[in-house]
Amino acid sequence: MIENDHSFVKVFFKKFDVNKFEGVYREKNNIDLQIKDNEKNVYIIENKFKSIPDEKQLQQYKERIDKKDGMLKIY
Numbered sequence: 184m185i186e187n188d189h190s191f192v193k194v195f196f197k198k199f200d201v202n203k204f205e206g207v208y209r210e211k212n213n214i215d216l217q218i219k220d221n222e223k224n225v226y227i228i229e230n231k232f233k234s235i236p237d238e239k240q241l242q243q244y245k246e247r248i249d250k251k252d253g254m255l256k257i258y
Contacts, residue, residue: 185218192218196226212247 184191189204196218203220211217216228225248229240 192226195228199226212244214244214247217248 185207189201192199192201192204199218200220203222205219205221208217208219209215214227215230218226218228220226227244227248229244
């Protein structure tokens with residue numbers, strides 16, 4: 184849905200500037216869903232249906248994104 188209607192990102196990230204949308208990627212770097220803007224910000228949606236999120240997983244995501252795509256901010 185995000186690929187077809189960029190404003191759908193705002194369901195998850197209210198402050199996302201749709202005019203800066205660059206792309207959406209599924210299962211890139213073992214991350215469920217990544218949304219990028221043209222300022223190199225990466226927004227992550229992680230599916231947690233049968234598991235519990237933990238700080239270590241977030242840190243691993245940050246290291247992968249920082250290494251390949253720039254800088255990941257965790258909010």
